[in-house]
Amino acid sequence: MTAGSTTRAARRAAMFGGGGEEAGTFRRCIATGETRPKAEMIRFVAGPDGTVVPDLAGKLPGRGLWVTATREAVGQAVKRKAFARAAKAQVLAQPDLADLCARLLRERCLALLGQARGAGLVTAGAELVSALLSGPQAGRVALVFHAADGAEDGLRKIAGKARGVPLLRVFTAEELGLALGRESVVHAALIRGGLTDRLLTEARRYAGFTAPAPEGR
CATH class of the missing domain: 3.30.1330.30 (Ribosomal protein L30/S12)
Known part of the structure; x- marks a missing residue:
């Protein structure tokens, strides 16, 4: 899957939803270490090509990587390579990930x-x-x-x-x-x-x- 198709998949999931994990109400932010309600966070997953994409509806398959829903927190997660550490895998978080979340x-x-x-x-x-x-x-x-x-x-x-x-x-x-x-x-x-x-x-x-x-x- 290319970066463009990964982004399109994230957009479809954000707009229309689907099946996925629902257990629990709180999640720990991989950037700040704080535990917050899921409504105040954004779930990310790594696509088949290893590119990290936002899953706004919380429905895409795969291990969820949760970040506080702020530009600063997402920027920190990218800069500090928190996605790779949390996923325990070589995943790629694009520098403009916060901009993608905003869009x-x-x-x-x-x-x-x-x-x-x-x-x-x-x-x-x-x-x-x-x-x-x-x-x-x-x-x-x-x-x-x-x-x-x-x-x-x-x-x-x-x-x-x-x-x-x-x-x-x-x-x-x-x-x-x-x-x-x-x-x-x-x-x-x-x-x-x-x-x-x-x-x-x-x-x-x-x-x-x-x-x-x-x-x-």
Whole structure:
């Protein structure tokens, strides 16, 4: 299997999943030595050619090599040859592995956001989001996106109403707009649902590879 086909396999697994290991809730990071919930980590496997690829869905066959979901941790794992030590084999971790993780996580998040829109879980637009957060359905809001390139005053207004709701700034207005079928979107709120839970987990992982970091609790 070539490096290109290995990357494509990782992308398919990230987007669509499959069968694989599910035992346990926590894993030890091979870069930092810390034990964390699996939701805060990324599983890697070595492909048939020995190239390390991210398995975002945790479904690819093979021994899982777990790393904290941050650019720094993945970079450390590559630099310190932690993948080879953990695998006890000659495996190759490409220098741009953190960039690959970021691209796959971005694709995964935006695909989930589009699915959430189709399921009727998304409210977009400053006025509509503000009204939702101020209305009787406010308790159902589980996640709010504010465009990373959006105005700070708009963020403050929404944040003031989104108390206790995770507020993430990991996508641009154009990226949010493309996922939601619009030219651009600065604010988007999602009500509770299985897709929202998955998106929150993936967006928090993606935040470890971008700046600024997620806000909220």
